[in-house]
Amino acid sequence: MNPTITAFQRSPDGGRGLARDTRIRWALEEIGQPYDVRLVSFDQMKQPAHLALHPFGQIPTYQDGDLVLFETGAIVLHLAQTRPGLLPPGTHPARVATWVFAALNTVEPPIIEREAAILMESDTAWHAQRLPMLNDRIRARLSALSARLDGRPWLEGAFSAGDLMMISVLQRLRSSGLLQEYPALAAYVARGEARPAYQRAFAAQWAINGAPE
Amino acid sequence: MNPTITAFQRSPDGGRGLARDTRIRWALEEIGQPYDVRLVSFDQMKQPAHLALHPFGQIPTYQDGDLVLFETGAIVLHLAQTRPGLLPPGTHPARVATWVFAALNTVEPPIIEREAAILMESDTAWHAQRLPMLNDRIRARLSALSARLDGRPWLEGAFSAGDLMMISVLQRLRSSGLLQEYPALAAYVARGEARPAYQRAFAAQWAINGAPE
Structure with a gap:
């Protein structure tokens, strides 16, 4: 079954x-x-x-x-x-797990916080002041991730569960314009999306x- | 070494x-x-x-x-x-992993968001209005977790990595007063902290x- x-x-x-x-x-x-x-x-x-x-x-x-x-x-x-x-051969499974957690725990939380602010606080008096702060928290993560990729096609040797999760998280930024500020990350997402x-x-x-x- | x-x-x-x-x-x-x-x-x-x-x-x-x-x-x-x-014998390791992720991805994010608001937005005009919203998001998670424990000492049979992570996350609420609204969760945290x-x-x-x- x-x-x-x-x-x-x-x-x-x-x-x-x-x-x-x-x-x-x-x-x-x-x-x-x-x-x-x-x-x-x-x-x-x-x-x-x-x-x-x-x-x-x-x-x-x-x-x-x-x-x-x-x-x-x-x-x-x-x-x-x-x-x-x-789990690419030759890569320690715990390294792949590390990137799955990094995607979900380090990169995605500020993205979700931004989405929640847009969804639930758009009509508040503070939203316009808060949004730039939220964007900067996301940029700090994207900048570090982009530096780590540094020309590599994937995070650990071949494509892994870590890439699957990281790319899925980054996709949430498509409508924000933030991903486009980091061409290496935009290309990384495109590589994932091209997979059959x-x-x-x-x-x-x-x-x-x-x-x- | x-x-x-x-x-x-x-x-x-x-x-x-x-x-x-x-x-x-x-x-x-x-x-x-x-x-x-x-x-x-x-x-x-x-x-x-x-x-x-x-x-x-x-x-x-x-x-x-x-x-x-x-x-x-x-x-x-x-x-x-x-x-x-x-990893308690008789418990599927993936169930334990599920609780580790639940602690970090479902329960902790609204707690961190509250901490960030207190740390970075306490002096803003909106903080007093926003804090009750943040507290309610945390309560929704605590309520579901308390219902799931339902008299069990630990999340899956014996103590596991899932409990270690969930209790570590809940400890962050100590100064908020929110944990005390859920006596089963306060007792759960105390059980963890009593471990040698x-x-x-x-x-x-x-x-x-x-x-x-």
């Missing part, structure tokens, strides 16, 4: 591929693991049946027989260990979220 | 144990792995020698022979896999950060 993931019945991003199930789909495509998808509504996400899988009432979840996982980072690392494709596995993952979520009703 | 971690030469928290090296020390103590510590100043953290270990210029780092790791979550998961003590391995880790960082100069 295929593993089953959950995804939004209708993603708030309208098919731009920024919902976190796209990250899991991409990982599954990279390792060549077929999967099933169960769509959940916002209402269902807060019901006991879904909370039993994901205590914080979010998507995605991952079920494979008795094993139930949530948290995108944990699911991607687990998939990286089940089949070849996301990413293309398949994007198309699969687009079929649900992007196609007209 | 023992592995070497880096820590603040003088932690901004004055020895309360909230700097992230305490999490690594605790993990090392749980698995009974002796370690060496190299202290770095804020200036050294931004120099090339340290950036080669940690591209984002932070602590802690972990070095064991040729292996260099950064990101607390990755280091703790790596330690969990090297010696018994943080935590006591040793706390004492080791206190000797550097808390003792009078």
Whole structure:
């Protein structure tokens, strides 16, 4: 039986591929693991049946027989260990994990904070003053990451789960204009998006979220 | 040779144990792995020698022979896999990883956002209006976590790396009063802090950060 993931019945991003199930789909495509998808509504996400899988009432979840996982980072690392494709030979798996955590814990938080400010505080008196501060916190991370890439195509030798997660995080900046300030990072994201596995993952979520009703 | 971690030469928290090296020390103590510590100043953290270990210029780092790791979550998961003590027998390692990610990616971000607001925006016109919003975002996470614990002593059977990380995250709320609104979580944190391995880790960082100069 295929593993089953959950995804939004209708993603708030309208098919731009920024919902976190796209990250899991991409990982599954990279390792060549077929999967099933169960769509959940916002209402269902807060019901006991879904909370039993994901205590914080979010998507995605991952079920494979008795094993139930949530948290995108944990699911991607687990998939990286089940089949070849996301842990390059010759690279220590803990180095790959380091980059997965760096993407989620060091690079993504200021990006999410910026999104939350735009979503929830746009009509406040303080938003216009706060936004430049938030942008500068993001720039500090992008600058360090760009320096670390330093001409390398990927973070650790060949493409890994760390790149998958880092690129997925950076994609959230597309509409901000911030990514374009760092051409090496924009090119890095483009390299990830050109991968056939990413293309398949994007198309699969687009079929649900992007196609007209 | 023992592995070497880096820590603040003088932690901004004055020895309360909230700097992230305490999490690594605790993990090392749980698995009974002796370690060496190299202290770095804020200036050294931004120099090339340290950036080669940690591209984002932070602590802690972990070095064991040729292996260099950064990101607390990755280091703790790596330690969990090297010696018994943080992956309870009978629990799938990916479940433990799920809780490490949940602590760092779902529970900690709104806590850090609150700390950043207090540190950087206390003197702004908007701070008094924004703080209640931030507190409510934290409460949503605490409420879900408390429901999930539901009388269990630990998140997955016996004590694991997931508990170590979740408790370390919740400790940051001590001065906020928010943790006390959830007695099950306050008791959970106290259970973690009562562990001899935590006591040793706390004492080791206190000797550097808390003792009078």
